[in-house]
Each structure stands twice: as structure tokens, then as C-alpha cells.
Amino acid sequence: MVGVQDEIDFTSPRGRLATRLSDVIERRWPAEVQAIGVHGSLAHGDDHDGSDVNLTVLTYRAGAGPRPALRKVDGILVDLRVTTADECLRRVRELTPRWPLEAERFVTTRPLHDPRGLFARHRDAHLGRLAEARPHEFSSLARHDWEVASAAHSRAVRLAEYYDTDAALVMMADARLHAALVTGLLSRTYFRNPADAVKRTGVAGADVQELGKILDAQAEDLTARGCPVDGTLRDLFE
Structure with missing residues (x-):
């Protein structure tokens, strides 16, 4: 705090x-x-x-x-x-x-x-x-941010492959912020602003590969907490 x-x-x-x-x-x-x-x-x-x-x-x-x-x-x-x-x-x-x-x-x-x-x-x-608040409540919220971060990261990778650097940078910024929010929710830590969030969670300077590894680690953490990031159609409505 x-x-x-x-x-x-x-x-x-x-x-x-x-x-x-x-x-x-x-x-x-x-x-x-x-x-x-x-x-x-x-x-x-x-x-x-x-x-x-x-x-x-x-x-x-x-x-x-x-x-x-x-x-x-x-x-x-x-x-x-x-x-x-x-x-x-x-x-x-x-x-x-x-x-x-x-x-x-x-x-x-x-x-x-x-x-x-x-x-x-x-x-x-x-x-x-x-x-x-129960731990699962924060994990569920963190999974939402992880999905946003993962989608933005995937778009950044695709845009970089097409040499659309400016758009890729925008997507990377969005991915970094939501990855930072995942960390904040799982640790129950709040931040003063988006810049503070990415700086304090260590993702501010993460490149595409580094951020991908961070997201993979977060996915494993969420799965261990009972909130897997992927599932079946039935899981979507539960």
C-alpha cells in the first residue's frame, strides 16, 4: 500500500x-x-x-x-x-x-x-x-486482465511481423499495462497510475519475447490458483 x-x-x-x-x-x-x-x-x-x-x-x-x-x-x-x-x-x-x-x-x-x-x-x-474478498475473486479479475494482455501481445507480434512498428508499440504498451494489473491483483497491490504499475512490476522495459515469458508464467500461476486461462466451451459459461 x-x-x-x-x-x-x-x-x-x-x-x-x-x-x-x-x-x-x-x-x-x-x-x-x-x-x-x-x-x-x-x-x-x-x-x-x-x-x-x-x-x-x-x-x-x-x-x-x-x-x-x-x-x-x-x-x-x-x-x-x-x-x-x-x-x-x-x-x-x-x-x-x-x-x-x-x-x-x-x-x-x-x-x-x-x-x-x-x-x-x-x-x-x-x-x-x-x-x-476471497482469493478466487482476485484471481478471476486477474484472468480477465491476462486475457487482454495476451490478446494485445499477440497483435503486437503479428504487427511487428508486418513491419507496422508504430501499431505494434501501441499494442505492447497495452499488453504491458494489463500484465502489470495481473500482478497487482494477484498480490493485492495498487498503483498510483499506469506508469507506476508497469515500472513497479518490472514490465516497463520488457520486449516481445520477455513479455511473452512473463505472460506464460502468469498463466501457470493462474492455473495453479484455479483460474486456467484456457478451457472448453462449457467452461466459458461456468
């Missing part, structure tokens, strides 16, 4: 912008907004020039409050996500094949405005869901 800072650095340009955004949202939608939080580099205390401001707004009802947005403000990219508190609670208790990339937001969001302690409650709900 990845730790966060005790305090957000509000002296940085990103910290000051997050504060301004929170203040504006509170003033414009006081009856609609329940909580405002920040995650990503600001929550970890390692933001720098080029970092984004990742803001989550929890509302009482769908369609209320500010609209979700992704755009630059004063040269800083702002990723503004808006959802209801109830919908967010549902999501934090849902495990998906992208869990290694989603969990960081559930666990590390820091409140800018949260009088009811919703972000802490959602974090605890997510951790509780992880505690009750």
Missing part, C-alpha cells in the same frame, strides 16, 4: 489552486456538495511542476454541483470528478479488473471539505471489502 502525507502542501501552485477550487465549489453549490477531496500527487506530498490537481466532489444527488471536467487552469491540468456520495460508496465496494489503478483514489483521498467524514468512511468501506 502507498502512504500519504499528514498535511497537504498548500504553498505549492497546485495546492493553492486546489484550495481556490474547493472554495469556489463550496460557495456556488453549498446545498448540493457534501465533500471535496484531493488525491494523487497532492495527497502524497510529492507534487511538482507538471503535476495534476485531482479533485473529487461528492454531492447529495446525481447531476448536482459542478460538472465533471478535465482542462487546464492557469497552466495546471485539473481533473474534476463529480459523483454522489451513495454512488461513490457503491464503487468503493466494487472490485473490478482495474482495481490496481482505482484503489489509490479510494484509499488516499484527502479531504479539503468533508464535515461528515465521508472520505474516511469510504476508505474504511473499501478496506473492509478487501478484507472479505
Whole structure:
């Protein structure tokens, strides 16, 4: 698991912008907004020039409050996500094949405005869901990512044979990411972003042959865990 800072650095340009955004949202939608939080580099205390401001707004009802947005403000990219508190609670208790990339937001969001302690409650709900999840549940999700990684890897091999290098590189990037998600799910490790995922799992520099061997090893691991990656037509519907 990845730790966060005790305090957000509000002296940085990103910290000051997050504060301004929170203040504006509170003033414009006081009856609609329940909580405002920040995650990503600001929550970890390692933001720098080029970092984004990742803001989550929890509302009482769908369609209320500010609209979700992704755009630059004063040269800083702002990723503004808006959802209801109830919908967010549902999501934090849902495990998906992208869990290694989603969990960081559930666990590390820091409140800018949260009088009811919703972000802490959602974090605890997510951790509780992880505690009750059975190993086979994570293995099944990992198998989904393995299938995506294997398909992308096969396409990359075929494209390389036809000297379509650019397209092959795109497929390899997709294959590396999903192979990293397999590792994250099987080890219950979450990552801060896709780049962090491929770097920490050691697949960032894997070429076609190396990645093929990694996928073969993952397939063996999944089979040993009761989730073989290949099977009969009957297996598809069980």
C-alpha cells in the first residue's frame, strides 16, 4: 500500500489552486456538495511542476454541483470528478479488473471539505471489502486482465511481423499495462497510475519475447490458483 502525507502542501501552485477550487465549489453549490477531496500527487506530498490537481466532489444527488471536467487552469491540468456520495460508496465496494489503478483514489483521498467524514468512511468501506474478498475473486479479475494482455501481445507480434512498428508499440504498451494489473491483483497491490504499475512490476522495459515469458508464467500461476486461462466451451459459461 502507498502512504500519504499528514498535511497537504498548500504553498505549492497546485495546492493553492486546489484550495481556490474547493472554495469556489463550496460557495456556488453549498446545498448540493457534501465533500471535496484531493488525491494523487497532492495527497502524497510529492507534487511538482507538471503535476495534476485531482479533485473529487461528492454531492447529495446525481447531476448536482459542478460538472465533471478535465482542462487546464492557469497552466495546471485539473481533473474534476463529480459523483454522489451513495454512488461513490457503491464503487468503493466494487472490485473490478482495474482495481490496481482505482484503489489509490479510494484509499488516499484527502479531504479539503468533508464535515461528515465521508472520505474516511469510504476508505474504511473499501478496506473492509478487501478484507472479505476471497482469493478466487482476485484471481478471476486477474484472468480477465491476462486475457487482454495476451490478446494485445499477440497483435503486437503479428504487427511487428508486418513491419507496422508504430501499431505494434501501441499494442505492447497495452499488453504491458494489463500484465502489470495481473500482478497487482494477484498480490493485492495498487498503483498510483499506469506508469507506476508497469515500472513497479518490472514490465516497463520488457520486449516481445520477455513479455511473452512473463505472460506464460502468469498463466501457470493462474492455473495453479484455479483460474486456467484456457478451457472448453462449457467452461466459458461456468
